[in-house]
Amino acid sequence: GESVGLHLPTLSVQEGDNSIINCAYSNSASDYFIWYKQESGKGPQFIIDIRSNMDKRQGQRVTVLLNKTVKHLSLQIAATQPGDSAVYFCAEDPPIFGKGTRLHILP
Amino acid sequence: GAGVSQSPSNKVTEKGKDVELRCDPISGHTALYWYRQSLGQGLEFLIYFQGNSAPDKSGLPSDRFSAERTGGSVSTLTIQRTQQEDSAVYLCASSPGGAGLEQYFGPGTRLTVT
Numbered sequence: 001g002e003s004v005g006l007h008l009p010t011l012s013v014q015e016g017d018n019s020i021i022n023c024a025y026s027n028s029a030s031d032y033f034i035w036y037k038q039e040s041g042k043g044p045q046f047i048i049d050i051r052s053n054m055d056k057r058q059g060q061r062v063t064v065l066l067n068k069t070v071k072h073l074s075l076q077i078a079a080t081q082p083g084d085s086a087v088y089f090c091a092e093d094p095p096i097f098g099k100g101t102r103l104h105i106l107p
Numbered sequence: 108g109a110g111v112s113q114s115p116s117n118k119v120t121e122k123g124k125d126v127e128l129r130c131d132p133i134s135g136h137t138a139l140y141w142y143r144q145s146l147g148q149g150l151e152f153l154i155y156f157q158g159n160s161a162p163d164k165s166g167l168p169s170d171r172f173s174a175e176r177t178g179g180s181v182s183t184l185t186i187q188r189t190q191q192e193d194s195a196v197y198l199c200a201s202s203p204g205g206a207g208l209e210q211y212f213g214p215g216t217r218l219t220v221t
Contacts, residue, residue: 008147034209043111043198043212044150089150091210095140095166097150 008087010102019077023090023098028071030092035064035075038087038100047075047088080105109133111213113199119219120189128184128216132201139182140210141174142198150198156182157204189220 013019025033031052036044050057050064050073057064063076073090085105090098112131120126132139141153152166156176167173171189176182186193196217200210 008149032208036212041214043200043214044210045212046209049209095142095152095155095210097142097152100149 008100008102010104012104012106013080014106015080015082017080019075019080019084019103021075021077021088021101021103023073023075023101025071025073025090025092025096025098027092027096028068030096032093033064033066033073034091035062035073036089036091036097037084038089040086044089077103082107111199111201111211113197113213113216115216116214117217117219119221122191122220123188125185125187126189126218128186128197128199128218130182130184130199130201130213132180132182132199133211134180136201136203136211137179138202138204138208138210139176140200140202141182141184142200143168143195144198144215145195153184153197186218189218191220194218194220 034049035047037047038044048059048062048064050066055066061078065074077084082105087100087102089100114129137158139156142150143153144150154167154174155163171187174184196215198212198215200212202208202210
């Protein structure tokens with residue numbers, strides 16, 4: 001799994017635009033992937049998941065894409081809103097979490 | 108229904124003291140995880156309990172850290188002889204089964220070692 005980084009990368013997006021958050025995972029045998037959202041002062045909350053037999057899964061305003069060839073996972077958020085400001089983590093076959101990306105919404 | 112709860116929400120302790128952090132998982136969840144999150148950083152896996160199986164302790168950073176899960180429910184994370192670098196938020200999560208299922212997180216315990 002990935003080690004914890006010293007600084008979280010930040011993605012700044014204009015309100016109303018689409019956001020794409022990327023994650024690289026380490027284990028090609030991983031079967032299950034989850035995206036979590038963590039708001040300040042709170043524990044992570046489930047957003048969407050995907051299993052390794054799928055390439056894409058859609059939820060409400062969110063889409064997860066899985067590319068097993070390059071071990072890459074992405075989270076797309078449509079029409080980003082101020083409430084989407086948070087740190088986003090990917091997790092593979094929990095308990096392994098990625099480093100996280102801070103999403104900052106510009107007014 | 109009730110989610111995962113943790114207590115205390117905040118704990119300030121002096122260097123060298125022992126601390127105990129408590130996690131109450133969602134009723135019926137067989138899997139329980141402890142993580143540590145330092146300020147502005149990601150989640151560091153500490154330990155994982157699944158049913159009656161031996162826990163996965165591979166993430167514990169030193170022998171000062173230990174955890175128990177009594178009766179397949181409540182868990183206690185103990186840190187002995189605390190050090191300043193132990194200061195962090197300690198998060199607990201539970202899930203209905205083992206790996207491959209969504210985790211539900213508690214609000215965390217913020218530990219400050221002075």
